[in-house]
Amino acid sequence: MKKIHGIMILFLFSFVACSPAKTQNPAKAEIKSWIEQGALVVDVRTPEEFASGHYPNAKNIPLQELESRISEFGNKDNKIVLYCRSGRRASIAKKILEAAGYKNVVNAGGLYDIQQIK
Numbered sequence: 001m002k003k004i005h006g007i008m009i010l011f012l013f014s015f016v017a018c019s020p021a022k023t024q025n026p027a028k029a030e031i032k033s034w035i036e037q038g039a040l041v042v043d044v045r046t047p048e049e050f051a052s053g054h055y056p057n058a059k060n061i062p063l064q065e066l067e068s069r070i071s072e073f074g075n076k077d078n079k080i081v082l083y084c085r086s087g088r089r090a091s092i093a094k095k096i097l098e099a100a101g102y103k104n105v106v107n108a109g110g111l112y113d114i115q116q117i118k
Contacts, residue, residue: 031081031108032117039079039104043111044093055083055114063089066096076101083108 035041041058043050050060061069063084073080080102082090087109097105108114 027106028117031106031114034079034081034104034106035117037079039081040073041081041083041108041114042073042093044082044084044089045111049085053111055111058083063093066093070097070100073097073102077103079104079106081106081108081114083111083114086110087113 041055043054043058043060044063044066045054045060046062047060050058054060059072061072080097082093082097082105084090084093087107090107090109094105094107108117
């Protein structure tokens with residue numbers, strides 16, 4: 001049993017070690033493309049967090065106001081890129097928008113994450 005277990009570990013290690021490295025995360029490439037095409041970039045942090053620094057041209061719609069301001073997202077086919085501090089609030093916002101019928105919504109993670117996409 002130990003011999004089989006050791007062989008399996010060796011096999012998995014060699015598979016991972018020999019796999020080609022990805023040069024760019026496909027999600028980041030998609031987000032970058034959406035932003036370049038004019039997607040609505042929305043910061044769902046508080047106004048205070050937004051004032052302390054935000055992504056260029058981002059619109060601040062705090063998570064707690066999202067449902068009451070849903071009309072500001074426009075057409076349900078619009079591409080929407082969400083971010084917050086860590087990605088947690090953006091994930092919640094994404095679910096709310098999708099439940100409201102928005103089809104093209106992506107969570108870009110935190111402010112640091114989206115700034116690395118440029």
